[in-house]
Amino acid sequence: MVGPLDKDSWLGASGKDWDIVLSSRVRLARNVAGVPFVGMASDPDRNEVVGMVRRIPMFAGHDADLMWLEMENMGDRDRRMLVERHLISHQFADATFPRGVAISKDERLSVMVNEEDHLRIQTLAPGLALREAFQRVSEVRDEFESSIEFAFSPRWGFLTACPTNVGCGIRFSVMLHLPALRITEELGRVRQAAKDLDLAVRGYHGEGSESIGDFFQISNQITLGTSEEELLEEFLGSVVPQLVEYERHARSVLQEKKRMMLEDFVHRAHGTLLSARLLGIDEAIKLLSRLRIGRALGVVDSPDLAVIHRLLLNVQPAHLCALSGTTMEENDDSLSARAEMVRSALG
């Protein structure tokens, strides 16, 4: 069973630009040379890849910090919990063939084996901490390279199942909280910047998901013709600062020119969260998002951002189910349990 979130998890409220950047993520896609990609592989092939990973010392169970989870043996709720924690993808949770994931105790490292590619190595960190996340992912990559030969071509770089990931096979991303840009109706600036800079803009749960509560995942799309370090420097040096600056400017406009409006919607959100008896998932995240900007701008003095972050996770269906004993369906029982959990955490 998936346990409670570690206190050192990436979902803390720290790091540079923590008020706008929730978390940083670096993901590497790799495939084993000479083995068909996961979609075309047979189950023995997939098992072989799992076996290769498990023979690497750090994944063989000797490292107390790393936990290995076989997905076939895991229940639906636990798989959903891992998705909600951004440790595995929906696609990986729903697959039915041999696959597994290694997760570090602090959940800052996860390695999916047999997702779309044989390996998806991911590191997470709170706030804007891409350099640290990249350092960690590079160390894990080196561990793999000393044991496994990856599919690589001098021209195309690391060969991936989807040809748009070819080259470095790396994805830098940040989860941004942009409520002020929504209120001032300037989200178009983010979309334009994303278009100009070849960035992908996704919702809270990554690919294919909608933005809920004005949380946006921004990531690079270019992975070929440039080095990992160049991509990182561009992302850290210009992309993220530009987007953060847009939101900061919108927040200052709200504070200076629309202070009453800002206070009104933050307090309304806080009041609803403190008194609601039935709370749906989308409404909960939307209200927590408003409370978060209120806390970041000092409109309210409590709760701590870490409490809000934990609630953002715990109000989601699988976590709510694990904590309250409800089903994962949205019904009166789960709506009531969610409202009660929020009241209790904020009260």
Place this chain on the structure above:
Amino acid sequence: MEHKCDRCEKPAQVHEVRIKNGKKQEIHLCPECAAAEGYGSTGGPMAQQFAKAIPVPPQSQKRRSTSCPTCGLSIAKFRHHGVLGCPNCYQAFEKHLEPLIARAQGGASHHSGHIPERQEGHMDRQLQRSKLLKQLNEAIAAEQYERAAEIRDSLQGLGGSMLGGEE
């Protein structure tokens, strides 16, 4: 020899030879009269009809049904799902992938990032592993378990082995 239009004696540009009941009939028309008779001009609907009528030569058919020789994925299936079948698909479908990758990657066409460290003797080890794996299967089939255990130990000794199966 330059023909005149059968209708108006202008220089003919559309020529047709019909054979009906063993008799040959030649038609020569200027562009205007040809249009009036329902013949299209070059590059127009007639050319398209012509193109459609051309039987697809075996070479073109072969190109259209290109599959990866390693994993068997067809280009049609790749176009449908957007996902390749194996590393060798990059070679098999190179001409199809080049424009696709260039479009997705801002025109880039060559890797310039991290290169994995050359693993000395890696290919040799892979060959050796394949041989040992085959011998292992033979030993198991012949119920020679002591020998199978020896082969398994040798495989493990190669590091990063490809025993297959679950641990």
